[in-house]
Amino acid sequence: MKKFKFKFRADITAVTVVVFIVCIVLVAVMLMQFRTVEQTDITEIENMRESELREALVEWKTKYEEVDTQLADVNDKIAEYQKTINGNEESSKLVDEELNESNLLVGKADVYGPGVIVTLTNTNDFQYIAEDLLDLVNELRYAGAEAISINGIRILANTDIVDLFDYSVIGINLQRVQSPYIVKAIGDKDYISSVLNLKGSGFIDRYNKLGRSVSLEEENRVQIPKSNSDFNIEYMQEVTEE
């Protein structure tokens, strides 16, 4: 130390030069650092805004493509019907095709496809109630399930799920079901499974954490039967334009 002090004092020019260089280096480092910090902050904000916009763009694009495909489909059908009218041909086959497709969605036909099977079992500590099943069905729909059944009963737009006899039985569409509840869903099995297993908000994750008996299996072929309801329409009628 002493030696240094002595040397420094001896040559002040050298000292100033060293201090000068150190200062420059420090300033340069500071500058670089500030710049980097500033830049990362900005890109983060940019990304956030951009990502939101990009998300919206993708969403609208998907919706547009869906509508566009459907439009092409409807136009094809119009052309085919027009052909039967012009050629005085049978239109029965065409209506059949349309009706078959419509029956799949409305629940009048047995269907199959890839999907998941979720099994809920009552234990001594916990009994599943209607709300739990409703919650699960809601989440399956959110994950894009195209057909759902619980213990062989097809779940459709107008299907209710309620508690009966003081929560001892669950009623679905006027039929009684009991544990184990086997909930089948057809759709993108990987996506459905990832939504249901989502940490914190997914059905499987939430119920597992509460220690309830719930399991999910992905299947390549899930079979879902048609609905046994009568599809009677008593009160509603189509609004037709005058």
Added chain:
Amino acid sequence: MKKRQIAITLGIMCFILTAAICIQIKTMNAASSTVSQTLEDNGLRDEVLKMKERYDNTYRELETAQKQLEKVRQEATQNDETAEAKEQELKENNMLLGVVDVKGEGVQIDLQDAQVTDATLNAADQIVHYDDVQWIVNELKNAGAEAIEVNGQRIVNSTSITCEGNIIKINGERVGSPFCIKAIGSKNLLYGGLERAGSYMDYLRERGLVAEIKKVDDITIAKYSGVLSYDYLKEDE
């Protein structure tokens, strides 16, 4: 001599430091100004708007095409009894699927967050949650509703009612209080099913919420605003 050297060096250092600070401030200004970034975002925003417009236009085209399809189908099947019956069933299916506007007798339920905050009640209880809407819809189904709509969103087979932070989404669209829930069915059965002793409607009112139901002779329910499509479903013969 030595003193002068020191003074010069210090002067240069001060100059450089000042320059550095100036540069730094300039950099920060340039970085925080959002001009370039907003421009880029605006480009994206334009794209989003254009895509939405494209969707809207195509959707309108689809609506016209669907009506035309109904007409040609009717024309093509009018001389064939079995085909005519099938055409009729298709129409009924469309009502059940929720892809056409429908009308009939039914009920209308108005549901609203508490208007006066009551300190004796839990604050979270005084707003309408997604599961409240879900349960009311479920009760309507139980009472035999044939068609249901919540704030313009038709309840179809693929409808999910979810909560995302502070907003409720139905069919992927945002909805919020006040809620107007319409249902077509027997107005007496629907009313009786929802307004019974110890009903969910009662529970909602106990929480300080506005929950009213009235019978309506002629109510119109909007069709589903999206497109029904499927990729995984197949018919099991």
